Amino acid sequence: MSRFDPPAAPAPTPEPGVWGEVVEMVGKRVRVRLDPQPEGELHVLPVRAKIAIGDRVRVDEGAVVAFAPRTAELMRSGLHKTQVVCANASMLAMVVAAREPPFRAGLIDRVLVAAGAAGMKASIILNKCDQGMPSEVLETLARYEALGYPIFLVSALQEKGLEPLLEMLHPHTTVFVGHSGVGKTSLLQVLVPGVVRDIGVLDQWGRGRHTTIAAARFDLPGGGQIIDVPGVREFGLEHIDRENLYLYFPELSELRCKYRDCLHMGEEGCGAEDACGEDRLESYQKLMEELV
Numbered sequence: 001m002s003r004f005d006p007p008a009a010p011a012p013t014p015e016p017g018v019w020g021e022v023v024e025m026v027g028k029r030v031r032v033r034l035d036p037q038p039e040g041e042l043h044v045l046p047v048r049a050k051i052a053i054g055d056r057v058r059v060d061e062g063a064v065v066a067f068a069p070r071t072a073e074l075m076r077s078g079l080h081k082t083q084v085v086c087a088n089a090s091m092l093a094m095v096v097a098a099r100e101p102p103f104r105a106g107l108i109d110r111v112l113v114a115a116g117a118a119g120m121k122a123s124i125i126l127n128k129c130d131q132g133m134p135s136e137v138l139e140t141l142a143r144y145e146a147l148g149y150p151i152f153l154v155s156a157l158q159e160k161g162l163e164p165l166l167e168m169l170h171p172h173t174t175v176f177v178g179h180s181g182v183g184k185t186s187l188l189q190v191l192v193p194g195v196v197r198d199i200g201v202l203d204q205w206g207r208g209r210h211t212t213i214a215a216a217r218f219d220l221p222g223g224g225q226i227i228d229v230p231g232v233r234e235f236g237l238e239h240i241d242r243e244n245l246y247l248y249f250p251e252l253s254e255l256r257c258k259y260r261d262c263l264h265m266g267e268e269g270c271g272a273e274d275a276c277g278e279d280r281l282e283s284y285q286k287l288m289e290e291l292v
């Protein structure tokens with residue numbers, strides 16, 4: 001064979017690898033559903049990439065080695081690190097309880113900002129309506145509804161209010177976010193029959209105990225998916241640029257304040273309080289101070 005002979009057939013292109021989706025975080029491993037979705041085989045695999053629940057991932061040599069670009073990335077930051085709560089979800093449902101654990105609008109405002117920054121739609125689910133619906137809570141929720149966030153009043157315990165909720169959920173991959181103990185897992189279990197997850201017990205202060213520790217994603221019969229994640233107490237937003245915060249408060253992003261580039265931090269004659277009301281403006285200003 002002379003050195004001028006044309007090369008033999010080109011080397012076969014390397015195996016593109018097998019793809020799948022992360023459906024559960026299992027300690028340091030993940031449960032992956034291999035393609036084709038949604039019926040592919042399930043495998044528990046070690047991880048050699050920083051992935052999140054909901055990621056589309058490539059598997060090579062028996063490990064997860066890479067993930068595909070994400071359509072959405074819900075982030076939460078703590079003091080020292082930023083965490084991807086879930087990947088590729090299109091809807092965030094903020095789950096709150098009517099009475100226990102106590103309703104806290106401040107956390108709602110933060111989580112709605114995180115959803116906006118992730119490019120996700122957001123809604124609010126008031127669970128445990130069987131425990132009564134305090135009028136202050138309903139009034140607060142009506143204000144969020146006026147801002148364009150759909151509100152659902154439900155009871156996982158009594159399986160009430162689920163039809164309108166299901167209608168909202170079917171076209172989406174939805175992550176349930178909220179304090180532990182509000183009933184996220186209970187709600188998941190009535191929406192997706194057959195799911196068995198740890199249900200927490202509330203301690204004497206109404207806080208969740210023994211609750212969900214591993215994030216997991218479930219297919220809803222009739223379409224859509226739900227991602228159940230551990231409860232959150234804090235939801236840091238350090239990953240958001242301060243100058244962009246107003247974009248995730250719909251009443252501020254639409255406001256034409258009398259000052260150009262107004263920060264709405266109490267400037268004389270600023271129109272923000274009229275636009276937002278006291279509570280929402282306080283949340284915004286508190287976040288602005290945090291994001292310095």
Ligand SMILES: Nc1nc2c(ncn2[C@@H]2O[C@H](COP(=O)(O)OP(=O)(O)O)[C@@H](O)[C@H]2O)c(=O)[nH]1
Pocket residue numbers: 127128129130131154155156157158178179180181182183184185186187198199200201202208211212231
């Ligand atoms: N009264 C009432 N209790 C509920 C309801 N949903 C959940 N719970 C209870 O609230 C506690 C926490 O529920 P869990 O689903 O673990 O909450 P998670 O931490 O948000 O996932 C459990 O004791 C549930 O039985 C509801 O609709 N009504």
Ligand SMILES: [Mg+2]
Pocket residue numbers: 184185186198200211212229230231
């Ligand atoms: Mg739970």
Ligand SMILES: [Zn+2]
Pocket residue numbers: 257258259262263264265267270271272
């Ligand atoms: Zn202003």
